[in-house]
Amino acid sequence: MNYKIQPASSKPAYLQLYEQLRANIVSGVYPYMSKLPSKRLIASESGVSVITAEHAYELLCDEGYAESRERSGYYVIFRENDGFSLPQEDYGAPCRSIPHPEIDQDFPFSLIAKSMRRVLSEYGELILVKSPNCGCDALRLALSRYLARSRGICAAPEQIVVGSGAEYLYGLIVEMLGNDRVYGIENPSYEKIEKVYQARGVHCEGLPLGQDGIESAALANSRASVLHITPFRSYPSGVTASASKRREYLRWASADGRFIVEDDFESEFTVSTKPEETIFSLSSGENVIYLNTFSRTISPSIRVGYMVLPKPLLPAFESRIGFYSCTVPAFVQLLLADLINRGDFERHINRVRRAKRKRM
Numbered sequence: 380m381n382y383k384i385q386p387a388s389s390k391p392a393y394l395q396l397y398e399q400l401r402a403n404i405v406s407g408v409y410p411y412m413s414k415l416p417s418k419r420l421i422a423s424e425s426g427v428s429v430i431t432a433e434h435a436y437e438l439l440c441d442e443g444y445a446e447s448r449e450r451s452g453y454y455v456i457f458r459e460n461d462g463f464s465l466p467q468e469d470y471g472a473p474c475r476s477i478p479h480p481e482i483d484q485d486f487p488f489s490l491i492a493k494s495m496r497r498v499l500s501e502y503g504e505l506i507l508v509k510s511p512n513c514g515c516d517a518l519r520l521a522l523s524r525y526l527a528r529s530r531g532i533c534a535a536p537e538q539i540v541v542g543s544g545a546e547y548l549y550g551l552i553v554e555m556l557g558n559d560r561v562y563g564i565e566n567p568s569y570e571k572i573e574k575v576y577q578a579r580g581v582h583c584e585g586l587p588l589g590q591d592g593i594e595s596a597a598l599a600n601s602r603a604s605v606l607h608i609t610p611f612r613s614y615p616s617g618v619t620a621s622a623s624k625r626r627e628y629l630r631w632a633s634a635d636g637r638f639i640v641e642d643d644f645e646s647e648f649t650v651s652t653k654p655e656e657t658i659f660s661l662s663s664g665e666n667v668i669y670l671n672t673f674s675r676t677i678s679p680s681i682r683v684g685y686m687v688l689p690k691p692l693l694p695a696f697e698s699r700i701g702f703y704s705c706t707v708p709a710f711v712q713l714l715l716a717d718l719i720n721r722g723d724f725e726r727h728i729n730r731v732r733r734a735k736r737k738r739m
Contacts, residue, residue: 443621514541563603
């Protein structure tokens, strides 16, 4: 073992340890079903407390890299080559709908009102100026920085497109990629995903969900060249894609001409102490489109969504649909930028996550 903690790093010790352990699991240093070093041994070797080591292991378990066995320790459950190995007819047990407890997720109205007044005061008549087609520079820059520090997504502001909700952005994706493709969607999935695609003349192929994501055989035999997934928590099934399944999706997308649409709705409210890793951040940045909204984190009445395009798609976006005007008022965009830049947005997310962990 050679786990080193850098005291000067901005990352906490448990996160540094988690990342080093995860790298060893993914690279095969600890193969599938092998036993990981004990918490006490890890703590002794790396110079951290047992609680810190335990915290790192909990993150590995949360994300599907390892599992804890009572009175035995931690074992690797991640397999790089998972997927595409089941017989064609084997689609596994059907997934079940998993309800999750209701938590007060309302964004404090007092903060919204204060931010509105601040934006009106600071920008004045500039809020009446037409927004750039892809969104206001202030919001795109704020989102770029927020995604980098909280989601592990490194994307320049020019890769971000702002629009009035996820459904509108689905339509832009079809116009950019074309409606002559087959779009693979989870089955079951949020019904509006299929409705929006069908309204755009797209043929959708429903791919059955298992316990950790789309069944491998169904994905391997699919005719789709675009895969729309909700890896954090699929609705209405509640299925979360495991670490192995997320990499299986990326292997599927490695074929020429294939794209993944990662719909990351509500992932900010994970009960894990570390935000869920995104498929966009795991990818090479060439064929994954990341999409999210503020409907759950702030309010459904804030009809604002955004997508992060891989750089190779920017020319296609600009030539095919870059002429569309932004559908979100400049005032609303500046309001969101203010909430993000001042930390109100992330403090609210952390409050909800703490409440969920406490309730569980």
